[in-house]
Amino acid sequence: MTSNIAPRSRTRVAVEAHSLRDLYESSEILRVVNVWDAVSTKVVSELAKTRAIATAGHGIAAAHGYPDGEHIPFELMLAALERIVSATELPVSADLDGGFGDAGEAVRRAIGVGISGANIEDQLRPLNESVEVMRAAVQAGEKEDVPFVLNARTDALVKGGDRPREDSIADAIERGRAYLDVGAQCIFVPGVLTADETRTLVEGIGVRRVSVIGLPGALTAAEYEALGVARISYGPMPQNVALTSLKRLGASLLADGVIPEDTEKLNNF
Template identity: 70%
Template structure:
């Protein structure tokens, strides 16, 4: 697969967005292994079964020496997304954190970089403000002529604090329905979700409308698929695993080790 040498046209991004939405709607769960740069995107894109590329905002920030939570300058984030888009020939959905203070403008710039979808976080802002945030993201795509595949993230569970879990589930459902009404393609509810909670979310938000994260302790992708979940992603965990492997290898080499036999060359462009 050859890297692209020019930006994607709006027609191509629109086609990618339609393809991405179709992948969300399919009964088979959309499995995305999150990436953080061009070479990680290339490696994942070449794996059989990869239908789309998803960036991890935390991982991109870390690769540039920044912490999570919009500490990385937006220009750097957009540039990283564009490099990832150019490295692959698949739809790319970007992690845009909380919208970088202007979700509409940030989505417009992401589309210009070739992204056909994105995660945008509500960060448990007030309800009306959160709905307006998601609507702004969707409308930005409409102005560009792109049916942007917004995976609207609600932090109702991970920022729920001490309130009962049932209240957080109910909040996620209320917010999720509102985000879909605002034009979102799916609703991302990050948390370690058991089968009962997942079934409640799917019943309340809709089949093939809920997106989850695969953290240690979560269900298997096939189990989420059977419950009607649209997408599973893994956030910064793939980068964590890669860095852990690098750390272990480095320690071995610094202790007078040798490279294992049969090391595969993966980073050639």
């Protein structure tokens, strides 16, 4: 891949990885508003309370016309990540789906374009296989002299099927502990979690070691923070909200509406 974007130095990526790790370990929950391209990154980066940038794999894929789930070619995903990194001075954590067939190589190349952390899904593979995926991601960072911040995602809840909910929670805890043992910083358990379920996950995995997603019906960031959660992200929802606004604006304009007077100019570089 060729690019005229000036890459981050390996030293800088390592420093940003340390900063990102500190944010996970802070008593204040890390709030990340997921982005999908350079302009969304610029808008979110300029918000006063933004401490780090996190990409939405689903959002990046959709922006390029692909469905979620590693259907987007990895080279195209990598190019999108490089553009996102170039649009911010903050640490960037990427959504690398399930590792695109080789989690270690995906992390190595992501570091090369300035990424200092990532989500990688276990996709509910057998536990021993999932552990090796997470181990490969962590070891790739070590080989690059970057303390890469792995937010290891378990799909124990979202792909648990019709098994009892408590069994899925127990599976998430078992998997989470195993991923922490091979060097993951945090365990991402997507799904709408109740306070009791969140408390059980934090007790089983560890304080400031659980990452959640903010979906309709979920708790607030402050409520998750009080329960010991490390990070809350919002996945494809920010893009969904933006596109909903575009759809409504388009309908209004096609019905002879006008651009709202309070509209800001946010897309200038």
